Each structure stands twice: as C-alpha cells, then as structure tokens.
Amino acid sequence: xxxxxxxxxxxxxxxxxxxxxxxxxxxxxxxxxxxxxxxxxxxxxxxxxxxxxxxxxxxxxxxxxxxxxxxxxxxxxxxxxxxxxxxxxxxxxxxxxxxxxxxxxxxxxxxxxxxxxxxxxxxxxxxxxxxxxxxxxxxxxxxxxxxxxxxxxxxxxxxxxxxxxxxxxxxxxxxxxxxxxxxxxxxxxxxxxxxxxxxxxxxxxxxxxxxxxxxxxxxxxxxxxxxxxxxxxxxxxxxxxxxxxxxxxxxxxxxxxxxxxxxxxxxxxxxxxxxxxxxxxxxxxxxxxxxxxxxxxxxxxxxxxxxxxxxxxxxxxxxxxxxxxxxxxxxxx
Amino acid sequence: xxxxxxxxxxxxxxxxxxxxxxxxxxxxxxxxxxxxxxxxxxxxxxxxxxxxxxxxxxxxxxxxxxxxxxxxxxxxxxxxxxxxxxxxxxxxxxxxxxxxxxxxxxxxxxxxxxxxxxxxxxxxxxxxxxxxxxxxxxxxxxxxxxxxxxxxxxxxxxxxxxxxxxxxxxxxxxxxxxxxxxxxxxxxxxxxxxxxxxxxxxxxxxxxxxxxxxxxxxxxxxxxxxxxxxxxxxxxxxxxxxxxxxxxxxxxxxxxxxxxxxxxxxxxxxxxxxxxxxxxxxxxxxxxxxxxxxxxxxxxxxxxxxxxxxxxxxxx
Amino acid sequence: xxxxxxxxxxxxxxxxxxxxxxxxxxxxxxxxxxxxxxxxxxxxxxxxxxxxxxxxxxxxxxxxxxxxxxxxxxxxxxxxxxxxxxxxxxxxxxxxxxxxxxxxxxxxxxxxxxxxxxxxxxxxxxxxxxxxxxxxxxxxxxxxxxxxxxxxxxxxxxxxxxxxxxxxxxxxxxxxxxxxxxxxxxxxxxxxxxxxxxxxxxxxxxxxxxxxxxxxxxxxxxxxxxxxxxxxxxxxxxxxxxxxxxxxxxxxxxxxxxxxxxxxxxxxxxxxxxxxxxxxxxxxxx
Numbered sequence: 001x002x003x004x005x006x007x008x009x010x011x012x013x014x015x016x017x018x019x020x021x022x023x024x025x026x027x028x029x030x031x032x033x034x035x036x037x038x039x040x041x042x043x044x045x046x047x048x049x050x051x052x053x054x055x056x057x058x059x060x061x062x063x064x065x066x067x068x069x070x071x072x073x074x075x076x077x078x079x080x081x082x083x084x085x086x087x088x089x090x091x092x093x094x095x096x097x098x099x100x101x102x103x104x105x106x107x108x109x110x111x112x113x114x115x116x117x118x119x120x121x122x123x124x125x126x127x128x129x130x131x132x133x134x135x136x137x138x139x140x141x142x143x144x145x146x147x148x149x150x151x152x153x154x155x156x157x158x159x160x161x162x163x164x165x166x167x168x169x170x171x172x173x174x175x176x177x178x179x180x181x182x183x184x185x186x187x188x189x190x191x192x193x194x195x196x197x198x199x200x201x202x203x204x205x206x207x208x209x210x211x212x213x214x215x216x217x218x219x220x221x222x223x224x225x226x227x228x229x230x231x232x233x234x235x236x237x238x239x240x241x242x243x244x245x246x247x248x249x250x251x252x253x254x255x256x257x258x259x260x261x262x263x264x265x266x267x268x269x270x271x272x273x274x275x276x277x278x279x280x281x282x283x284x285x286x287x288x289x290x291x292x293x294x295x296x297x298x299x300x301x302x303x304x305x306x307x308x309x310x311x312x313x314x315x316x317x318x319x320x321x322x323x324x325x326x327x328x329x330x331x332x333x
Numbered sequence: 334x335x336x337x338x339x340x341x342x343x344x345x346x347x348x349x350x351x352x353x354x355x356x357x358x359x360x361x362x363x364x365x366x367x368x369x370x371x372x373x374x375x376x377x378x379x380x381x382x383x384x385x386x387x388x389x390x391x392x393x394x395x396x397x398x399x400x401x402x403x404x405x406x407x408x409x410x411x412x413x414x415x416x417x418x419x420x421x422x423x424x425x426x427x428x429x430x431x432x433x434x435x436x437x438x439x440x441x442x443x444x445x446x447x448x449x450x451x452x453x454x455x456x457x458x459x460x461x462x463x464x465x466x467x468x469x470x471x472x473x474x475x476x477x478x479x480x481x482x483x484x485x486x487x488x489x490x491x492x493x494x495x496x497x498x499x500x501x502x503x504x505x506x507x508x509x510x511x512x513x514x515x516x517x518x519x520x521x522x523x524x525x526x527x528x529x530x531x532x533x534x535x536x537x538x539x540x541x542x543x544x545x546x547x548x549x550x551x552x553x554x555x556x557x558x559x560x561x562x563x564x565x566x567x568x569x570x571x572x573x574x575x576x577x578x579x580x581x582x583x584x585x586x587x588x589x590x591x592x593x594x595x596x597x598x599x600x601x602x603x604x605x606x607x608x609x610x611x612x613x614x615x616x617x618x619x620x621x622x623x624x625x626x627x628x629x630x631x632x633x634x635x636x637x638x639x640x641x642x643x644x645x646x647x648x649x
Numbered sequence: 650x651x652x653x654x655x656x657x658x659x660x661x662x663x664x665x666x667x668x669x670x671x672x673x674x675x676x677x678x679x680x681x682x683x684x685x686x687x688x689x690x691x692x693x694x695x696x697x698x699x700x701x702x703x704x705x706x707x708x709x710x711x712x713x714x715x716x717x718x719x720x721x722x723x724x725x726x727x728x729x730x731x732x733x734x735x736x737x738x739x740x741x742x743x744x745x746x747x748x749x750x751x752x753x754x755x756x757x758x759x760x761x762x763x764x765x766x767x768x769x770x771x772x773x774x775x776x777x778x779x780x781x782x783x784x785x786x787x788x789x790x791x792x793x794x795x796x797x798x799x800x801x802x803x804x805x806x807x808x809x810x811x812x813x814x815x816x817x818x819x820x821x822x823x824x825x826x827x828x829x830x831x832x833x834x835x836x837x838x839x840x841x842x843x844x845x846x847x848x849x850x851x852x853x854x855x856x857x858x859x860x861x862x863x864x865x866x867x868x869x870x871x872x873x874x875x876x877x878x879x880x881x882x883x884x885x886x887x888x889x890x891x892x893x894x895x896x897x898x899x900x901x902x903x904x905x906x907x908x909x910x911x912x913x914x915x916x917x918x919x920x921x922x923x924x925x926x927x928x929x930x931x932x933x934x935x
Contacts, residue, residue: 021664046506172598200384201533203598205577227506230579257581271511273536275585277560280540283511287476397835415835423828427850437836491836
C-alpha cells in the first residue's frame, strides 16, 4: 500500500501481544489495513481471528495491563499510538466512532434516549467543557439536533423516542438509535462491530440498507467487522480476510467473492450454506489454533488442505496479485 | 397415528400467562404457539424457520416435554432428545464430558457396570468423531464445535428415534458449522433418525431440511418440500425472508425474490394483530387481511400456504 | 483427570491467585493462624497461662523478649493468651457457619428449584429472620438461656443461614433455566440429581467465597460478644474479653488492649484478602 494522505485510516504492521498464563500470545501479527475517505471496508473472519482486537486498538479500548502494542495507526496522517490520551480522545469517539454489536448493552438503561443524546450533542456544542451543566439554550438546541438525527435514521415520531428508555424500544429501534448517536458526532469514520447480528434477518436487512444510505449521503467512511460473509458482500467496496491475527487476503469485494485465492478464504466461502442447496461443503478441518502455540510459519498451516512443506516454518509475505488484491500465501506468486 | 409417521403434532397450542402486580395474577397471555399441526416421516429432516418470537423454539421445548401444551396433541414413537443452541451453556461447566455422557446411559440402560459405562462413553465419543480421551476433560477446555459434538453424543446416548435440533450451529463459526451439520446428517442415515431442525438461517435450511415450515407469530404460514418452498415461495412473508438473506455469490442473488423491504419489526406476541398477523407489515395486505385470519390451504401437492392472496378470491 | 492435567490446572489457579499480592498475604496469614491455633499448646511459650494461673511477680510487664506482648494484671503472657484466644474465634466461626451454610444452601436450593408456594414460604421466612440484628439476637438469647457458648452459637447460626438461602436461591433461579439443566430434565434425571449434582456444584464457588468472608464477620461478632462479657467464661481466653479487661488499664498498660485487638484485626484482614483471592480464582461475582 502506498503512502498517501488519501488514506483516512492506515494501520501499519500493527502487532498486539497479550501476556497470558504460560507466555506471550501474539494476537495480532503485523496487520496492515487502510480505509480511504468515504470508502466502505469490511473485515471478515471467524471467532478469535483478531478483527475485534484490531478495532479496539484503533479505538484505544485495549486493556493497558499486560498488553503490548507495536506498529502504527495513522489517522489523517497522524499516528494515534504516539498521541497522548487527550489528543487521542479528540479523535476516537468524535471523528472516529464505533457502533457496538449489542444495541441493548450499549445504551444506559436508566436514562432516556433524549438524555443520552443531549449529553453527547451538548458536549460537542459546548466545546467539550466536561462537568459543566449545559445552559438551557444549548440543551434545547441539542434536543432539536437529536430529534433531527433520529429522523435521519428513519425513526418515526422522534419526540416519543427521545422520551423513551432503551427497554421500551425494540432491538431494531435501539440499533437505529445507536446509529443516530454515532452520526451525532459528525464523524469521518464509523466502525461497526457486527451490525445487526443480534437482530432478525428482515430487521438486519433494513439496518444495513439504512447504514449504507447514510454513509453514502454524508461521505462517511465505514469499517465493518463481521463474521457474516453475505453481509460483507452486500455492503462493502473492499474487504480484508483475517485469520489467527493476520490478514490473509484483501481485495475489492466483488473480486474476492468471485475469485478467492487464499485457501482459508476459499474454505470459508465454501462453508457458507448456499441458496441453491447443493448440499454443504466439508468445512475446514480442525479449529482456530491456540495463540500460545502458534505455528512459526503460516498460521493457517495446520488446517490448510494445500500446505507446502515450507509453510510450516516460513511465514508468507503479502503479495500483490493485481492493483487491489493482496494474498499472503506461498501457493500464490 | 398413521403407521409410517414418527411424529404427529395436531393443533398444538401454548399460551404463557403474563403475571404482574402485587399478587402475581395473570393479566394477559403470550400466544407463543397458536394451533400448529405437522407430521414427520422416518429419516426426515423437518425444518422450522422463523424470526425471534415466532414460536419455533417453544415447539421444540413442547416436543421434548420441557413445556406442557395448553391444548393439542403430540404423538411420537421411540425416545425424543434435544440438542441445544448454545454450546457454552448446554454442558455443565463443572462436570467432565464423561460424567455428562454417563448420566443418560445410567438412566436408560440400568445395571451397566463401571467398565461398560466407560466403554459406551468411548463409543459415543468416537461416533461423534471425538477422541475417547475427551471423557476426562471439562467443557471449558473444548472448542465450540467440540462441545456441540458432546451435546450430540449426549442426545444419542439414550438411543432416541427423534432429535430436536434447536439452532444447533448458530453459535458456531461457518467453517465449524459445515462439519457439525455433516456429522448430524451422517448420524441420521446411520441410526435411522428423524430431526426437527429449528433455525433462523434459511440458507442452512435450504441445504439440510427435506420439508420446511415457515412460522410467524405462533403459526405456520407456509409449508412445503424445501426445494419447492425456495423455488416458489407463495406467502409474502416467506418472500420477504428470502429477499433479506445476505448471500455470497451472484448466482444466489438470482435465486432470491426481487427485493422488497418490509416496514417495522415483528409485533410483540403479547399483542398479535387481528386477522392475518402479518398484515401490519405485508406489502400486499388487503382489507380482508385485517379481519379474517387465513387458513392453511393447499396450492400445490404438498405445498400449503395461509394467505388470502391464494384463497378463493371471490370472497374478498 | 490425569495428574499432569491436574498440576497444570493448579498452576493456572495459582497464577490467577498470585496476581494479587494481598491474596497471598491473606492465605499466609489465615493458614498460619489456623495452624498455630491448633498447635497452641506446643508452640506458645507459656501454655499454662491459658487457664487458671497467677504470677504476681510478673504483673503488668511491658513487651519484652520474654513476653512479646507483655503480661496482664495477674502476670499471664498476653502473646500466649492471644493465640489461645484465636481458638474461641475459630470454633465460633466454624460452628456457626458449619450449621448455617448447609442449612441455608439446602433451603435456597429447594426454594429456587421448586418455586411456587415452597419458594414463597422459605423466602418470606428468610426475609423475616433477616430483619433481626445478629448481635441483638445473640444478646437476647444469652439473656434468656444464660450466657452459654453453645446457645450463642446456635442463636447466630439461626440467623446466619438466611444469607446463604438468599444467595443460593438467586443463583438457582437463573441456573435452573440453563440448557444443561434442561438437558438433564429431558433425559429423565431425578430432582435430587439435578439439584445436587447439576446445580449445586455451580453455586459452590460463590458459597466458598461468601463463607470465607463471613468467617471474618462471625469472628468480629464473637469478639464483640466476648467484649460485652457473653460467650466464653473466664479464665478461658477470648480476644474480645482481653480487649475489654485491658481497657480498664489504659493508657498506661496499653499492650493489654492493643495486642489482642491487633490479633483480631490481622485475622479479619487475612480472611478478607483470602476471600478476594478466591473470588479472582473462582471467577465469582458476589
């Protein structure tokens, strides 16, 4: 990937180690990832592949004890990892916001939606003077803005929603409120963690369509992390496939789904039950390896159906196949 | 009960009282299952799909006797077992795999010696493609897929003829799901089992179920052999469900009904709409739908749908 | 479980436990005190001072190498008597909790699992008993039945079970809907099996942690009782009684009060720290 300011977010050689009982676990190994302005990027992988750790590193949500972070995370050309926490807080949570998976637990159950939205919007309006009570005028303005954002996420009757507590809303409505809260910061980048996974398919489809439309309209970049390949295909422009803390393949979404190259990507795509119903594939042998006993070479080696002898000891370097398509595999190139 | 069927469910109803207030009196009811009938043939996989609140899990629990039906009957031969959704909580975290498997063996084959028990446990583990040494492990040290294999072995231990699979793979990764489903289908052929597969994943249903029933708010709205159902979905809700599935290839995209969006979400089962319960979200709702609940009608051999669009039109 | 697995598990537990230095201190303090108390006749310098003993040449001696904690108004070694005093504290805690914990656990299990009127009956009874303050109850029982150690302990146990009934009841209500419990039900396991083999082991860690914490409470309470002159009869040493007696000679002979009081404090801290460590190891959320 070339060095330009064109990339809104650029993660370079991000490495994260967790100190665990029995040794150091390298849960992210030299992850490279970029999101351009207004681009919709997906990160897909199964449980424990490191996609959530990557996002937490960006959002500064990793625990500070017993965790070592290496590499850099550039946002608009500035390395977030070198900023102090005040400077960082000006970016993450404001310019870069996250929408969490569970719409129930990410809203505070004892405050109304209105109170929660006014706090956030008011905080921005008041120029981030924390701890001060909002003047009445600002609170009024914040409430009006909140209603506008709720209308933007197609919630009928914003006034009623503002006066509701989270438990009075359905799962889909809560998810919409979270999106409205994210929009309220007027971010440049939204990170969405498994959006709609906790919801039913018909509701999920509505939410995905809504998000798609909103980021398009406002030129917001979207980084979506999910295990659902179908969701990624239908909502993103470019996609990264992660396995055991490494990016194994990245390409334009259509290209990746049309012609997956890495054996893991192939196996993953094969495993998804298809609508034409020609039976299920065999899946991938074995399970995600223990991070404390990771294969020194390619991390997929123990489960790979096409492994070469050198895969056991030699980690594959990412190789460019075409302009956007990169694969880390000894079989390719 | 006909000689061939393994399970006959007839007009099954389950209402849950909603209690509240100081005296915990019932002041309403959730109509979780509202008059459901179906039959399952030997070695058949009968699929129930629906979104949350559709009542599909309640049917599973009624079948294995965890709930008592409000009315209606359930008739089956042989023993009935269940595999639960959540591999994390379906195994007791403080009992070893061996202990978990010994319980059904002790209960259904009285008088086994310790040695015989241990041997049967080893056989069961081999049957679900696990190393017999896993008998000494605690669930904590197993992966999700391995736990679900143990749960399957536990269901097999009492030699059932019928197993309720309640979202057996929805908590697993896809690459693991494929292997578990393969195992489940192999066991079916090997042991002549029949399954009730409960799932919200239509793509999975397409590949696994022989017959699929679509549920909405406690009722079956459409039922047909799986291939027929996916090729010619007749109920607007089935069409909406199919159109909402995120798929991974262009070929599949072509198989989905043209995209239509429904407004809103499933109403609460506490307040089921009058008439056809789907009319509040239905893109093709008519006046009659708000008044009269449609009956299941046969539109093709084996294909039934409960929708006024497919009724005798003259009535409306 | 194989031996190697067992060792690995133990090592893992120890790793989690040892992450918190206070819990190691708590473990060392508690184990040392229990051992020393059991072996009191052999490890104390003047075991005969625990009973009826008078030595008027050595009254009110300040702490020295011969008497680490000094001596009291009749010349007895306070260090020796403090160690013997632990005996009363530990017997008290052991007996009260030995009755209260099993009683409360069984009642909690039964009410949580069966529900219905059984639950209402047991839980309302629990509410009523919980309304009685333990210290006042113990004083009242002593007043009516005489200041007898056995009566005091029974009085406390009759109040203390309620905490366990509540704790276990709450856990059972959530655990009985766990899928493994339902699985056992489908297989036709007996209610006894489900309660004691499936559910109880999952409550055990929380019960253990609470018992450790409560041991500290009971010891504190027993010190309070003996301070008021209830429970143990002189010359049998109890830490509370020693503090009360010493208080008459304050401030000149401060060691008579300070050391027995410190002895209580150390044990209570030790138990609390130990409970913290156990909580981390066993992943309990109390």
